[in-house]
Amino acid sequence: MTLGRRQFLKAGGTCVAGASALALGFAPPKAYAGDSRQYKLLRAKETRNNCTYCSVGCGILMYSLGDGAKNAKPSIFHIEGDPDHPVSRGSLCPKGAGLVDFIHSETRLQYPEYRAPGAKEWKRISWDEATDRIARLLKDDRDKNFIERNEKGELVNRWLSSGMLASSAASNETGVLDFKFARSLGMLGLDCQARLCHAPTVAALAPSFGRGAMTNNWVDIKNANVVLIMGGNPAEAHPVGFKWVMEAKIRNGAKVLVVDPRFNRSAAVADFYAPIRAGSDAAFMLGVINYLLSHDKIQHDYVKAYTNAALIVREDFAFEDGLFTGYDVEKRKYDKSSWTYERDEKGFARQDPTLQNPRCVINLLRKHVERYTPEMVTQLSGTPVKDFLYVCETLASTSAPDLTSTFLFALGWTHHTNGAQVIRSAAMVQMLLGNIGMAGGGMNALRGHSNIQGFTDLGLLSLRLPGYLNLPSDKQQDMATYLKETTPAADVPGQVNYYHNTPKFFVSLMKTLWGEHATAANNWGYDWLPKWDASYDMLAYFDRMYQGKVNGYIAQGFNPLAAMPDKNKTAVALSKLKFLVSIDPLSTETASFWKNEGQFNNVKTEDIQTEVFRLPASCFAEENGSIVNSGRWLQWHFAGAEPPGEAWHDSRIIGTIYSKVRDLYRKEGGVCPEPVLNMQWNYKDAEDPTPEEIARECNGTALADITDDQGHIVVPKGHQLPDFSVMKDDGTTASFCWIFAGSWTDAGNQMARRDNTDTGLGNTPGWAWAWPANRRLLYNRASMDPNGRPWDPKRQILEWDGKRWSGSDVPDYPPTSPPGSGVGPFIMLSEGLGRLFACDKMVDGPFPEQYEPTETPLVNNPLHPKVTHNPTARVLKDDRARMGDQKDFPYVATTYSITELFRHWTKHSRLNAIAQPEQFIEIGEKLAGRLNIAAGDMVKVSSKRGYIEAKAVVTKRVRTLTVMGRELDQIGVPCHWGFEGATRKGYLANTLSPAVGDANTQTPEFKAFLVNVEKV
């Protein structure tokens, strides 16, 4: 039998980590002595991995030399796209093409280093010295500052004076260790990159549909009839994922619409481009909703059957002059008790299927958006009326049941003080059009970093637990209260309301955390979880640092000096730390924040008394593990080489520090040692846990025989859980992250599967593994009418065979609930229906509203002049004085990413540094002409918080807009350069942006703030 290359890999199954080129049939039939040099891949080992940058998660093949002989270390010398990968199909963008240079970057760290207080240089130290000292510092700070009880005497077990940032490119398995480490110590200042990117997506999509993730997947974009790209620029930020937009355009005749402040590269290949003022997206989308409702362009059957349009809202709910009912001016918070439905005597929501009742959600929505006329949208956004109407009409065409539009968005929507509400408004448009659950439809949140989806899933955020459970607050003093308050009751009878299983997921988590120490008698160790009194998100925590209330901080694979807003404030905050631990493969600006880099980082080194540890970590190419792409696929990757020099894997670094802290507690005792010592850490080598054992633990196991309702054993004791449906709340199952259950079963590592067979509409369920339950298209039951007939026969995903649902994807529905059963397709929500009215699930309103950015170019908000900004956006005291206004700073700045560079990582890679060596600012021709700036001139861009200087790139891509009757200019600020790496030194762009965040999530407002521009 002869096997082709793909067939060979499939035949190799999941256990093949690498294969030599010889085995792949590249070897010539005979050797030709004296011929030209041998093809160098012939002697190489091929190892599968994924690109470490963005969440397209492109497949890569890494080639290394080193035959395993003594003293021969493998070294990766070539990387190319994996042709078998269903999304990338062999492609890599300029970032992925430079991965070899990232691995071998001159700024890769080789050994641990230490910077003493006031010192001007790094000093090399041993791992023992570093980890002993860090463990000592952590324990001393914890013992001194740990809070067992709050002022009311309630048990809170929290530690606020040290915190941690978890990486967004490390594997899930590292994330599991991070969580166990930080939470057992009582840290609340735990956060990850999601805070700085897609947290508003989760906050918007979860209340709308039940889950906060991208609804469809990259390949599915090809099925769309209309693609709206707004709040994102995938041609540059996700270039390989963008190929599926082109596929939709070329093969499906899709119309591609781009709405963006800049005529970007996505716009360059779109069918239609409309400009918009940064910060007015909510007005635009609410205008679309108004258009759809007033022109009767909605998918009526879908809206009636699958959304809460017919549910009746309480009489006392209202919206007036920019505020919803219940606003407390002092607290800048809402009392949300009226934001709910009228109830019947059983507590279920009242409804009017005829939609005649004026208090029906759809009628309140109609009233709410009627202010957003095309003229008002144009006044606010600067988008010409005809452009706005063209977008409306094109989207409206997909209200036909057999046509779909897909929405692609990213940080252009999240980075606003009302970011979550912008996304909510778009989610509502998609519900009105009947596009959720449909192939070629959906709300496709294009995640940024390669594993930020995974770290979000694992709950590495201040107030979260794994699997989107909440960390208990100090008001939830006992487990019963916590479970009662976090387990939703059904709002409509007969619905799945899957979160009613919350106690099973929670107790299974607790059994993973505390092992045999978690018993029914001690509420499964509930008291050992830290209890919060406030959010310790990054903005709040760095503000505490700025006030001198934080002593220790760990930045793992994270560069907050470059990533946080208001760099100058962040630098002051870091200088108030007693110790900082940077765990990273690369030299980051954060680790070197104490170094004077002249204009780029003008600090007084000798005055900075922070001890700094710089610990070298492995990178993606040197580890096994899983990462989650934007489409929720957990993809397993393999190490192709050892970490360089003395660098360690992240798991070994965390494992060693944690083991040393625990040893200190064992030897010396200390404050509240129980959670630290009771944390289950039963890895073969406690100092160096393996990814495989952590991945199995993350999936979960049966701690006793698990039986079904009839008493039949469904999972014998000691076996891996096949999925989350078998979980129990009696302590007989353990699972770290319930949504990952099924990823490593008795059948093995499902994340490493490589069958790329298309089962229909581009679904490849045999490739890797997707949460939840290997579903590729969320809410897919909504692709059919209540009686099970597909809205569009060409897009049929599921079929009812008389007994069960099956099809090209895993049904997102009870498999045996028959057509016509009345069970709604949004199974995670208590109504079973998509929410046009979000009830009390958002902090700033059940309907979205246009609020101005904190720094707005408008005098006030013409919709409600007394409530210009989001009334619930938190502006911390120290930051209020750091906000500018339009008199001093007349231009709107918006940050963005470019094709060749990824955040602040690729500047370390030579190839990418050559491609984009120097910082620039993008200015429109008209503004440049007014300011006498020519292309290549140096310009100074300043905000209330500081300034940067960079070359001007003068383009036609940024237009002067007319907003509220006057001309307004915007400038583009790409954010990739700094004072470390292989590019020319530059300013950190975040010097300019304000430290204020989205009201629901505190994700910073990087996309719209005020600046001035001058020629230098």
Ligand code: SF4
């Ligand atoms: S950066 Fe994104 S699109 Fe580019 S190669 Fe990497 S994963 Fe693919």
